[in-house]
């Protein structure tokens with residue numbers, strides 16, 4: 251036994267490896283990303299980023315069907331994308347074990363919405379395991395592969411930001427050897443879900459759920475901790491930790507298997523305590539499930555959205571709120587900003603000049619919605635910008651202000667290209683701008699189909715975005731360097747003036763990919779007129795100095811020269827030597 255300090259995500263990767271998983275596939279998304287990155291570094295495994303979560307699950311399903319234990323990773327919204335194969339894979343079942351790791355983000359630290367992935371359990375009829383710490387993240391992931399094979403079903407391991415990103419001690423035991431891939435045996439009754447076969451598998455699924463429910467009654471994944479019988483709390487995931495901290499004397503039914511629930515054991519627990527309550531964050535999944543089983547948990551009025559904390563739990567149930575340190579007063583707010591030298595800035599500068607209505611998407615470029623760029627009008631889900639731009643035009647918008655979609659390279663290959671096909675097919679005349687910085691920057695620089703590199707560091711084919719756009723029927727496709735502000739503006743003006751569907755690919759690498767900085771710039775205060783044009787670019791290296799004149803912080807400036815191009819008074823000039831920042 252070797253103790254190690256691991257985050258929940260690292261522990262999931264270790265658990266999959268310990269279970270002998272051979273294949274890992276995912277799409278990045280905070281707070282799940284690190285699980286696959288760590289798995290990819292393990293000995294004897296194959297791991298890849300897929301262009302989206304649906305493809306990731308399908309690749310893993312094929313690997314499972316072919317006999318390899320497989321792990322799929324994604325954030326909560328990714329499950330919406332992967333839901334189509336998920337539901338039918340519950341019918342087909344698996345070959346070798348198939349575990350889907352999904353990380354939810356209550357409180358929306360880095361997400362556009364909150365979703366409670368436990369709901370996929372009863373919805374798709376697949377088991378959901380909920381670890382409460384890193385140690386369980388490893389054990390439950392490992393157990394998930396066994397359950398998957400035992401009940402012939404994909405298994406969801408659900409975490410939340412606090413579980414994924416907090417570190418805890420994990421005892422590493424001897425790992426299982428990679429399971430050799432067995433011979434593939436054709437079985438169309440199991441794998442070809444046409445109606446006649448699907449009806450049979452549906453009955454089999456119902457039977458498998460019944461078997462899982464009876465397994466749940468005895469499963470070591472659930473745990474009853476009887477203490478003071480005056481209060482009994484049903485809880486799961488990170489909320490178990492909050493309950494233990496806030497009410498250490500209370501009796502607890504800790505759900506590790508959140509679907510199917512053990513009806514008998516829960517009823518027994520209700521009988522053994524005076525008051526029954528549920529402590530859970532996100533949806534009231536457990537509480538309504540308990541009611542559906544005929545139990546009567548008391549409502550305790552916890553918040554409906556956002557994260558819980560030991561303090562909130564203590565206040566709701568009369569415990570002692572734990573002592574916490576107050577934040578240091580007077581700290582300046584630090585809203586997220588595009589980095590100095592970010593190539594997205596040039597694209598927004600051009601779009602602002604034509605006063606475009608910009609249907610936006612998700613990535614670093616979403617920051618273009620904030621002041622001072624203020625150049626994005628919507629952000630809904632990955633890929634939505636393209637279809638929404640078409641919808642805006644259908645509503646008759648665009649005669650006074652052009653309608654433009656803005657989408658990053660990873661987001662375009664995730665789910666933007668199907669939207670573009672729709673626009674071409676249905677004769678839209680919108681402008682689609684692909685902000686191609688060669689990487690999935692927002693989630694921490696994961697490779698994607700345009701990056702030319704795989705997750706495991708192998709050089710590979712790059713998607714030819716220009717050819718891809720032409721192939722779906724876009725006639726006007728052009729590429730421009732967003733750091734050339736005049737060229738960017740010219741391209742935007744010409745394409746919004748055209749009455750055809752067009753694509754502009756703004757191509758320049760993410761500023762954090764550039765290893766050697768160019769020389770930084772400085773403001774000549776004698777020439778600066780405090781007109782603020784450079785400040786309106788929203789570069790964190792430029793601020794308002796004395797007398798309202800611009801000031802450039804040479805420690806932040808990477809020498810992209812965007813500001814030099816907007817200055818009408820030639821007040822920004824090179825200074826000092828170039829320096830090597832090492833790159834990311």
Ligand SMILES: Cc1ncc(C[n+]2csc(CCOP(=O)(O)OP(=O)(O)O)c2C)c(N)n1
Nearest residue numbers: 279327612613614658659660661690691692
């Ligand atoms: C369905 C779904 N999966 C994953 C995410 C997490 N996510 C947010 S933006 C993004 C990709 C951003 O990359 P890109 O489009 O290349 O833009 P960049 O950040 O590089 O500017 C990802 C993976 C998400 N929001 N939704």
